[in-house]
Amino acid sequence: MGHVHARSWTANAPRGHITAVFDVSEERARALSDQHTGGKARVYRDLGSLLADPEIDAIDICLPHHLHADAVVRAANAGKHVMCEKPICLTFDELKLIRRAIDDAGVTFVAAHNNLFALPLIEARRMIGEGVLGRLHHIRSNEVGRNSSMRTRHAPVRLAAGESTFAWRLDPARMGGAELLDTGWHGAYRMLALAAAANDEQEDRPVEVVALLSNYYMTELLPGEDTASVLVRFASGAQGVLVTSWAFGGPMPNWQFEVAGQHGTLAGNVTSLVHAAHGWASAAERSWDTVHGETYVREVTHFLDVLLDGATSRASWHHAARTLQVIRGAYRSAEERRIIPLPEDPTSL
Ligand SMILES: NC(=O)c1ccc[n+]([C@@H]2O[C@H](COP(=O)([O-])OP(=O)(O)OC[C@H]3O[C@@H](n4cnc5c(N)ncnc54)[C@H](O)[C@@H]3O)[C@@H](O)[C@H]2O)c1
Structure with missing residues (x-):
């Protein structure tokens, strides 16, 4: 990275x-x-x-x-x-x-x-903020892909001498979790950001979480899950669903998010956003000439905007803290096989 x-x-x-x-x-x-x-x-x-x-x-x-x-x-x-x-x-x-x-x-x-800076997500948040979907009912965030490089331990990038990129990832003490904490992190913060968009960018607090974890593809290799399904209930009553995996990708067009509200639905990925209002005969689609790699450039631009121009951080300590709370809550839910209530304080469970 x-x-x-x-x-x-x-x-x-x-x-x-x-x-x-x-x-x-x-x-x-x-x-x-x-x-x-x-x-x-x-x-x-x-x-x-x-x-x-x-x-x-x-x-x-x-x-x-x-x-x-x-x-x-x-x-x-x-x-x-x-x-x-x-x-x-x-x-x-x-x-x-x-x-x-x-x-x-x-x-x-x-x-x-970085995924906060995907252009279709930025536009979706703007539209949700303007009330295009009305009250949000359902937010689905998908962060999936078959991680064959981890399975075969062929690093995607060749670095100069040093430890393999997989050594610490396969060591729970250094990794701190498994797929959900690593790749699933992106899906979790995206879900929280979409929920906040309906609330004038004020947090719509996640109030409970329940999760199923499995290991389908990294068996005997990864001491933890390679796939997670996480359900979240927000204070507004909206439901969140996070699907995240290193075992499988999504069928094309591989939506990263799908949001359903009172007045219609939105779905987006790296390059496109589809909006269907209830009662419309067909959906409206918008595309951007961009690639995933540009989200990293935009996240640095955002950091500079915050430092140099006093912009409000879209990826604050609080946003990251709430993401950790949802993920730790999901791990506890899978361990204890029950729904976990999430306290208002993001630094506790
Ligand atoms: N946003 C994304 O899309 C994305 C993608 C991949 C990784 N990441 C994140 O980036 C971070 C690094 O992941 P990576 O895949 O680049 O890992 P990596 O193992 O490829 O790189 C880690 C680097 O840290 C160095 N390092 C290890 N121990 C160190 C120490 N004690 N002191 C100083 N340097 C040390 C290693 O030599 C290596 O160069 C992780 O937090 C990971 O989750 C984010």
Whole structure:
């Protein structure tokens, strides 16, 4: 992910540029600096030295999951603004530590929730906000794809010397969960964002969650689920359904979201949005000339908008905290085989 983010920073120059890189593998850090900055970005051997660099205003964290909380807290304590890959962290205690660190330091935190920047989703949220669907009844968020590279352990990207991208993912202590926490995270925050769109972008709080988890394709490999079905009830009464999997993809056109409301339905993916109002003879479709990779460029643009222009963060600590609560609630539901009530405080279950 470091290279994907580096390309996104380059695409956003000169509003922001990469000053320095740190990776436990110095070769990887150097390769990233060479490839994306022509070697201009300094390479640090430890995080502390990078954070002590006064030229750095912000840090973009693309580390394995178990390292997120510590890196965010240390960056905030050093007075750096932070963008951090999903999941923000693994536990509610870590969530609280992050909150305290960013508040005490007065720095900005933005979660790298790139799928919020899919153009059809942005347009769907605008339409829902304008009341096109009326009251929302049902939100379905799909984040599915057959993950054959994990199954065969052929990494999709070849990195310089260092640990395999699968080593920490197959270690529950470092991964912090399995498919639901990793890829399912995107589907969960998308669902929460769609629910908020009907409420003037104020949260429509998830109040209960129930989940089924299975492992169909990663058996004997992944100690956890590769597929999850999660049901959420929102305070407004709307139902949410998250389907997420590394075992299967979706049939074309592979909707990432489908929303049903009082007046009709919307469905969208990376490039298109379909709107059907109740009573219309046919649906209206809109398409964009874009690709998924551009969502990463737009998330960096958004981080810069928040830092430089005072824009309101669409991927705040609260949004990430609520996402963790839904996912931890789903894991507990599967373990205890019951519906889990979700408290108002996003740092508890
Ligand atoms: N938004 C998305 O679409 C998306 C896609 C893939 C990954 N991610 C997220 O990006 C993050 C990284 O995932 P990845 O697939 O790039 O993993 P990866 O294993 O390919 O890369 C992690 C990097 O961290 C380095 N590293 C490991 N331990 C370290 C340590 N102690 N100190 C410093 N560096 C260390 C590794 O050498 C490696 O270069 C995860 O949070 C993951 O969930 C997001």
